[in-house]
Amino acid sequence: MAGTGLRIGVVGGSVAGCAMAIAGARAGADVTVYERSGGALEDRGFGIVVPPPLHAELVAAGYLDAGMPTAPVPSRIWLTRERGQRRARELARQDSAVTPCHWGLLWRTLRAKADGVTYHRGRPVTEVLRHPSGGAVIRTADSRERYDIVVGADGPRSVTRAALAPAVRPVPAGYVVWRGTLPLDALAGHPHVLELVRSAWITLGFRGGHGVFYLIPGAGEGARLLAYAVYGPPPPPSWTAGREEYVRRVAEEHFPADWAEVVGRGAHTSLTCHDIADFHVPRVAEAPFLLAGDAASVTRPHTASGATKALQDALCLERVLRSSSSAAEALRRYADERSGEGARLVALGRRLGHAMVERTPDWAAMGPAEVAEWSRATLDGAGSYLYGGLQRNDGLRAAPARASTDQSPQ
16 A cells, blocks of 8 residues: 555644544554644534435445434425515425534544544644655644645645645635524424424525525434524625624524524524635645645535535545555545546535525525426536435425415414
């Protein structure tokens, strides 16, 4: 194996960094991880989703434990607010299985699986640079170490990317995403909302944006949290409260009454607001550097591919290290396989953002057939596990005969 005996330095100890560390160690390398944060990464409470086949592959390969809590659901439900009313209307149901996870639990599992590596917490990397005799050097405030390969898993502001692709810069999308989690008791007065999210993940369309809602594991055994991401324009300059709080105004203005009540008045366990931007590096590896996860590409979150791509990057690294005759060959093969995926996902994210935020359709006028056609046109031939039903005769079923999916007051 090309990895046997190599020294690999991983910049970044989050999900991508831990996964890449596992990959390198499994291929026989001596791996050291540098994580800039000295805090408890497992406390990050937001939800993520991964495709069920990838989750099964990661369990089978030993990256994840079968017992790690998840909250899988088999389908997607499209909703909007009934025109001129405060109640919800169901547009379509789509076969679209996902495996939602709690970010902190996923990180904790990967960190435990990386028990054979050296993990430095609270050690920010200040610079990476090529060594004149080969390999690369990782600099921190108090150390300078040489490695055969440096893996940049240090996110959108990667210092490793600055060494490999210094010209690449994030491209702002011009809108934001609010991410939040709520305890299930926030749904106590809204039984139909609870019924829906127990069986599916929800896309709620409105003029100028949309929301995504799904359950994720909570801290206790069998516990669940409601996770959401709401996309739309940023708060206007006249808004004087925090940016995070503006999502409550969005919910009140655009959501059906039950959903507005949950988001607008529920006691959040976490809530944040992020500007959306994207980029991709044309060539994600060139010896001795390799980029993974958000250091290599950031796609708009509509693709739900951040953690997914990072985990796939790790599986690829282990595979090429095991099957190549040299480290240089392994990095060439990694770049050949993963560079195009980043570009594909960024292009897909831009199409989804254009169709779901920048130029939203008239959701209230749509039904199953219109959702299917809109999805096909937006994907434009690209594959996405979030639209898996489109590969099986669309997977879209007619909405129930009743006009409303909840009993909210008008």
